[in-house]
Amino acid sequence: MTTNLVGLTREVYKGLPTTLCAGCGHNSITNHLIKALYEYGVEPHKLAKMSGIGCSSKTPAYFVEQAHGFNGLHGRMPSAATGAKLANRELLVLGISGDGDTASIGLGQYCHMIRRNLDCTYIVENNGCYGLTKGQFSATADVGSTQKGGKVNEYATIDICGLAIELGATFVARSFSGDGKQLVPLLQAAFSHRGTAILDVISPCVTFNDHAGSTKSYAYVKDHDVVLHTADYIAGGREITVEYEPGTVRDVELEDGSHVLLRKLTADYDPTDGIGALRTIHESRARGEFVTGLLFVDTKERDLCERERLTRTPLAQLDEEALRIGRDDWERLMSSP
Amino acid sequence: MPARFVNDFTVRVATVNGSGSQSSNLVLTNAIARLGIPVAPKNVFPSNIEGLPTWFDVRISALGYQCRARDFDVLVALNAATWAQDVTGVKPGGAVVHEESFPCKGDTLREDLVYYAVPFAALAKEHFADKGDLRKYLMNMIYVGALAQLLEIPMSTIEESLRAQFRSKAAAVELNMAAIRVGLEYAQEHFEKHDPWRVVPMSGKTDGLIFMEGNRAAALGCVMGGCTVAAWYPITPSSSLCEYFIQYCERYRVNRESGERNVAIVQAEDELAAAGIVFGAGWGGARAMTSTSGPGISLMAEYAGYGYFAEVPGVIFDVQRAGPSTGLPTRTMQGDVAFAYTLSHGDTKHIVLLPATVREAYEFAMEAFNLADRFQTPVFVLSDLDLGMNSWQTPALPYPDKPFDRGKVLAADDLASMKSWGRYRDVDKDGIPYRTLPGTKHPGAGFFTRGTGHDEEARYSEMPEVWQRNLDRLTRKHDTARTAVPAPVVEERKGPKIAILAYGTTHHAVVEARDFLKDAGIELNYMRVRALPLSPEVATFVQRHDRVYVVEQNRDGQLYGILRTELPTHLIGRLESIRHYNGVPIDAHAIIDPLLEEERAPAVVAE
Numbered sequence: 001m002t003t004n005l006v007g008l009t010r011e012v013y014k015g016l017p018t019t020l021c022a023g024c025g026h027n028s029i030t031n032h033l034i035k036a037l038y039e040y041g042v043e044p045h046k047l048a049k050m051s052g053i054g055c056s057s058k059t060p061a062y063f064v065e066q067a068h069g070f071n072g073l074h075g076r077m078p079s080a081a082t083g084a085k086l087a088n089r090e091l092l093v094l095g096i097s098g099d100g101d102t103a104s105i106g107l108g109q110y111c112h113m114i115r116r117n118l119d120c121t122y123i124v125e126n127n128g129c130y131g132l133t134k135g136q137f138s139a140t141a142d143v144g145s146t147q148k149g150g151k152v153n154e155y156a157t158i159d160i161c162g163l164a165i166e167l168g169a170t171f172v173a174r175s176f177s178g179d180g181k182q183l184v185p186l187l188q189a190a191f192s193h194r195g196t197a198i199l200d201v202i203s204p205c206v207t208f209n210d211h212a213g214s215t216k217s218y219a220y221v222k223d224h225d226v227v228l229h230t231a232d233y234i235a236g237g238r239e240i241t242v243e244y245e246p247g248t249v250r251d252v253e254l255e256d257g258s259h260v261l262l263r264k265l266t267a268d269y270d271p272t273d274g275i276g277a278l279r280t281i282h283e284s285r286a287r288g289e290f291v292t293g294l295l296f297v298d299t300k301e302r303d304l305c306e307r308e309r310l311t312r313t314p315l316a317q318l319d320e321e322a323l324r325i326g327r328d329d330w331e332r333l334m335s336s337p
Numbered sequence: 338m339p340a341r342f343v344n345d346f347t348v349r350v351a352t353v354n355g356s357g358s359q360s361s362n363l364v365l366t367n368a369i370a371r372l373g374i375p376v377a378p379k380n381v382f383p384s385n386i387e388g389l390p391t392w393f394d395v396r397i398s399a400l401g402y403q404c405r406a407r408d409f410d411v412l413v414a415l416n417a418a419t420w421a422q423d424v425t426g427v428k429p430g431g432a433v434v435h436e437e438s439f440p441c442k443g444d445t446l447r448e449d450l451v452y453y454a455v456p457f458a459a460l461a462k463e464h465f466a467d468k469g470d471l472r473k474y475l476m477n478m479i480y481v482g483a484l485a486q487l488l489e490i491p492m493s494t495i496e497e498s499l500r501a502q503f504r505s506k507a508a509a510v511e512l513n514m515a516a517i518r519v520g521l522e523y524a525q526e527h528f529e530k531h532d533p534w535r536v537v538p539m540s541g542k543t544d545g546l547i548f549m550e551g552n553r554a555a556a557l558g559c560v561m562g563g564c565t566v567a568a569w570y571p572i573t574p575s576s577s578l579c580e581y582f583i584q585y586c587e588r589y590r591v592n593r594e595s596g597e598r599n600v601a602i603v604q605a606e607d608e609l610a611a612a613g614i615v616f617g618a619g620w621g622g623a624r625a626m627t628s629t630s631g632p633g634i635s636l637m638a639e640y641a642g643y644g645y646f647a648e649v650p651g652v653i654f655d656v657q658r659a660g661p662s663t664g665l666p667t668r669t670m671q672g673d674v675a676f677a678y679t680l681s682h683g684d685t686k687h688i689v690l691l692p693a694t695v696r697e698a699y700e701f702a703m704e705a706f707n708l709a710d711r712f713q714t715p716v717f718v719l720s721d722l723d724l725g726m727n728s729w730q731t732p733a734l735p736y737p738d739k740p741f742d743r744g745k746v747l748a749a750d751d752l753a754s755m756k757s758w759g760r761y762r763d764v765d766k767d768g769i770p771y772r773t774l775p776g777t778k779h780p781g782a783g784f785f786t787r788g789t790g791h792d793e794e795a796r797y798s799e800m801p802e803v804w805q806r807n808l809d810r811l812t813r814k815h816d817t818a819r820t821a822v823p824a825p826v827v828e829e830r831k832g833p834k835i836a837i838l839a840y841g842t843t844h845h846a847v848v849e850a851r852d853f854l855k856d857a858g859i860e861l862n863y864m865r866v867r868a869l870p871l872s873p874e875v876a877t878f879v880q881r882h883d884r885v886y887v888v889e890q891n892r893d894g895q896l897y898g899i900l901r902t903e904l905p906t907h908l909i910g911r912l913e914s915i916r917h918y919n920g921v922p923i924d925a926h927a928i929i930d931p932l933l934e935e936e937r938a939p940a941v942v943a944e
Contacts, residue, residue: 045778048621061785061797068775069785070620072613073639079568079605079613080620086566086601087621088776109613112606311597315565316622316774320740322599323563325589327736333557334733337549 005041005235013038015062020055025177025203025218026125030062032180033123036187037064040235048084048091052077052106055132056098056125056203075106078113081120082304088314089305092191093120100130103139103158110160114167114196119303121190121197124160125177127205128216135208142285146213160200162281165274165296171197172277172296176225177204178218179292185233186294189252189260192236195303202290215288226284228269228293229262255299262294271297342533344374344399346410348488350480351423353416355387357474360502360513361481362393363728367548368481368490368498370730373539375401377845378728381921384573384666390419400852401542403729404845407924411488411534413480414439415457421445432532434483451532455483455523464519468512475516482520487528489535492521549731551698551724552628555654556581557734558702559626560589563741564652566625568603568614570633573666574722575656578628608633612640612653616715619650620786622746622774624706628654631673632663634680634717641715642681643788645811648761648770650709650744653677654702654718656725659920668920669722671841675895677717678869684808686815688822689717689869693844695731697867698724701823703737710744712818713772721890723842723922745771749779760784760795761807768814815870822868825875829862834883835936836862838875840896842922843888849925850932859936861886866896871903879908886932888915890923 001009013034018027037047044066051057053074060069072080077095085093102110102124113122128141140160141153164172171193175183183201190197202221204210210217215224229250234240236257250262252271262271270276277296284291311318325333348365352358359380366378377396383389396406408428414420414435421444427433429449437454439445461476468475485495495517496510503509552575559567559582569579583602590600601618605611611627618625629637634655644651659665660672678689688708690701701718709716745765747758752773758781761770770793773782784795791807792798829836839847844865851861864878864885879885879900887897894914901909913935917927 043778044780045776045782048775050617066780066783068773068783069787070617071785071787071789072617073643073788076609076613076640079610080617082603082610083566083568083614083617083619083623083625084621084775085617086603086614087618087623087625088774091621091775108606109610112610116603305601308601309591309596309598310601311592311599314622314776315599315601315618316776318563318565318599320563323565323590324561324737325557325585329589330736334547337547337553 004038006043010034010038012044012066013064015065018062019058021207023206024055025127025205026056026059028177028180029123029125029183029201029203030059032183033187034063035180036184036191039184040188040191042092042191046090046092048093050077050081050084050093050095052097052101054098054101054130056096057101059096059125075101075104076109077101078106078109078118078122082113082116082118085118085120085305086310087316089310090314093118095120095122097122097124099124099126099128099140099160100138103160107139107158111163111167114164114169114198116304117168117170117195117301119194119196119305121187121199123199123201125203126160126200126216127203127209128214129205129209131205131208142215145215146211148208148211150213159281159285161198161295162278164198165277169198169296170195170298170301173198173294174200174202174290174292176202176221176292178222179225179227182227182231182292185231185260188233189231189254189258189294192254192256192258193297193299194255195301224289226289226291227265228291229264231294232261232263234259234261252294252297253299260294269293271295343535343537344397344539346397346534347406347408348395348397348411348413348484349409349423349426350393350395350413351416351419352391352393352477353418354383354385354389354391356477358391358393358415358477360474361477362395364478364495364498364502365481365484366395366728367501368485368494369395369397369536370543370548371494371498372490372536373541373543374399374536375542375730377403377730379405379723379922380727382667390416397536399539399542402845402849402925404849405922405924407926413484415477415480424450430533432487432534434480434487453483453487453524453528455479455520460519460523465516471512475512478513478516479520482517482522483524485517486521486524487530487532543730545732546730547733548728549695550577550726550728551692551695551720552578552656552726553581554695554699554731554734555628555702555718555720555725556585558699560585561737562703562706563624564626564706565599566601566614566618566623568605568611568625568627570605570608570611570629572630572633574658574726575628575630575633575654578654578656578725608636609639612637612651615651615653616640616644616649619644619709620775622776624652624710626652626654628656630656630658631660634673634677638681641687642683642685644715645681645685645687647786647788648713648772649786650713651715652705652709652718653715654720657719657721665920667722669890669922670918670920671719671721671843671890671895673719674889674891675898677719678899686870687715687717688712688818689719690823691719691840691867691869692724693841693865693867695724695729696734699734704823707742708818708822711742711821712769712814713744714814719841721842745769747771747773747777749777749782752777752779752781757781759793761791761810762793763810763813767817768810768812769817819870819872822870822872824872825867825878826865827863827874827878829878830860833860833862835859836864836878836882836885837888837928838864838866838878838885839888840866843890846923846925846928847888850928853925853929854932857933859933869899871899875900876904876908879904879911883911884913885911886913886915888928890917892916892918
């Protein structure tokens with residue numbers, strides 16, 4: 001039987017059957033995640049699956065059943081993920097959120113997670129609407145896009161990627177649930193990145209937002225997806241065997257020695273230029289398009305655990321000896337607190 | 338009764354916020370304590386950085402009463418804005434040390450008071466003209482010298498107190514001492530003592546006592562209780578709890594060689610996030626806490642409910658202030674008891690600890706982490722501004738005598754020897770299930786934690802019987818906690834058929850009120866409740882009495898309400914409610930007066 005780097009079969013990376021609608025983009029993302037986690041060789045006991053509330057937030061039940069999952073509160077997953085990572089910095093923290101969970105009720109926590117550069121992979125399964133409550137607009141709906149019943153959105157869209165870059169995010173990518181070829185290596189690069197890795201994945205809602213007038217329908221996304229580059233993920237220590245024509249590839253080395261190779265399709269794109277990334281995002285939105293690929297990456301910034309100078313031992317494992325003030329110090333303290 | 342005037346009175350110092358009066362107030366307080374006389378300082382301060390009035394009461398009590406005294410006998414008036422109001426409040430026969438330029442006429446010229454005018458501003462200008470901004474601080478030190486002369490506090494004791502306060506800063510000691518001498522000399526030259534108030538050294542009452550605020554003690558409890566993750570949003574009056582925790586962690590949780598820390602402290606964006614970090618960390622296996630006040634727990638309601646239902650440990654300190662809403666941020670109240678107990682929607686019931694003393698602030702903080710782990714649930718520690726921010730004389734805090742209780746956690750080895758396990762199975766029939774931590778290397782370790790309906794195996798379920806069975810198990814768990822939380826403290830003699838029931842800082846007023854009432858011929862038994870859920874002892878205590886006065890510092894009688902809900906119906910009629918809620922700490926007369934009225938009413942009717 002075929003196994004991965006840690007000796008596990010692909011079966012281990014599967015979860016319970018999905019309870020989402022047939023054809024939901026989120027299910028595709030789940031499948032891409034299973035592939036990415038399997039190929040990456042994540043040990044299930046080291047994976048912490050975190051989510052908030054909404055359709056997207058149900059998906060952690062549908063992959064790596066052996067792993068611990070935390071289906072928290074609406075918009076409040078980033079704080080719980082922060083606590084989990086601080087408690088045990090050895091965990092690979094994988095957060096799954098949606099556009100309502102992130103850009104509406106959870107916008108504050110989203111911003112502050114980025115600001116702290118919490119080491120986690122944070123996926124927004126973005127469909128521009130609220131599915132569980134039957135199709136209301138979310139804050140990522142584009143101006144002028146319509147609900148199924150014809151209601152037009154007149155309010156400015158919140159661009160999850162643009163906002164993240166503005167806030168100093170250290171890894172920002174956008175992709176499409178239907179493009180596993182691009183998404184899987186981006187996910188693996190995100191696992192390797194030390195810091196907050198934002199993946200805004202456009203993921204059509206087949207039930208409430210897949211009609212003409214929607215800018216997050218399958219048809220619209222396929223027509224307006226401008227793929228900046230394809231990506232290949234090369235694990236640390238592996239030889240780069242893929243051959244490219246010189247000058248067609250950008251090689252981004254990540255903190256753990258792995259590489260993500262970005263093969264340009266049209267114009268060259270520099271993912272280390274934040275201002276350029278913001279310009280690209282704004283310009284594509286003005287054209288009614290959305291760009292996909294690794295929009296921005298910064299591998300120099302320290303993550304939360306490093307800034308806090310946390311000990312290597314997970315805090316959860318420290319005992320009385322490590323944590324209590326010694327008896328002599330205590331006596332001194334009590335004589336002069 | 339000349340003894341009444343010695344070592345048994347209250348000094349009120351009225352100053353302007355931000356004028357540095359705190360240093361002088363502490364020098365005075367510590368000096369009196371150094372004479373072996375019990376003192377209880379209470380800082381009544383505004384929600385303001387600079388300019389509004391602030392008062393500092395030093396209660397000098399040979400009997401050791403630590404509650405606020407309702408009235409004061411000696412006034413030090415340094416605030417022109419409150420001068421008229423301050424003079425009105427002095428008890429007849431009192432003494433007033435005041436800035437000379439304050440007008441003494443009409444209402445401010447009372448025949449029943451002794452006045453001592455001191456040109457504080459002029460003296461400060463004369464002696465410290467070159468000290469710039471320091472001058473206003475030094476002006477406050479001048480009052481200490483004048484008061485020392487009046488109250489007969491030896492200058493050597495004042496100097497010891499000053500040295501202890503400024504530690505090794507020799508220049509600061511010298512400068513402040515100079516200011517104190519200015520006050521002393523002025524008083525020696527100009528005052529002839531006409532009032533009876535003075536202090537006389539004592540022994541045997543304060544040996545081994547130190548001064549400490551409840552927030553500092555709670556912070557030490559967090560260190561010794563093994564807290565490794567703290568998340569907070571600054572809010573009065575709880576900020577100093579986390580700040581002390583930070584301070585002690587800087588000292589004791591940092592590896593001197595590597596600089597690595599055994600703690601993570603996050604100043605969160607709001608209390609929603611602070612609570613999220615706590616319960617995320619609790620789920621991850623760390624001992625985690627947040628400290629806040631009423632407005633903060635309003636925001637934390639959502640994760641408190643999650644923690645209760647998904648069964649995740651976490652400790653929340655609520656240093657209560659006066660509410661509702663923003664209320665009075667710098668005033669005290671026992672206003673969150675009912676809210677914290679059932680915080681969050683649906684059927685939710687939490688463990689709530691109710692410390693009354695500095696020592697309990699420390700011990701309950703430590704114990705909160707044990708209870709949170711043992712019961713896998715949020716634990717609230719309800720302190721208040723009076724306990725948290727005032728300095729109290731307390732015995733030194735004892736070194737912990739037991740290891741952490743991490744509760745029912747299954748490690749990989751445990752799982753290897755088990756056929757199966759279920760996250761929410763009630764194996765031990767105490768309502769407390771077993772849990773595993775993320776990172777446990779066993780294929781069966783993982784489970785899905787959720788705030789939605791779930792069965793014993795942590796699977797999503799909407800089945801009516803599964804839902805109800807889970808809620809019933811949570812009730813069982815809550816009932817198990819009744820005898821695991823700190824038990825009530827009972828002072829009871831056979832005979833008295835009436836009693837007082839109180840909790841938290843109300844205790845200190847009860848102590849004085851019981852003595853007073855005993856002298857007045859009414860002897861009362863006393864139960865101090867120290868936690869929710871209620872111990873079974875509460876019902877038996879009420880059963881043994883005809884009337885039980887429930888005393889607390891809130892308008893609605895919050896514990897009284899909980900008792901009426903939870904006690905057997907036939908006992909409810911025995912409960913009476915006494916409430917104090919003006920924002921300042923409760924004093925003995927807030928208990929004595931209504932209780933006397935109630936107890937003596939039938940006699941009046943009989944006549």
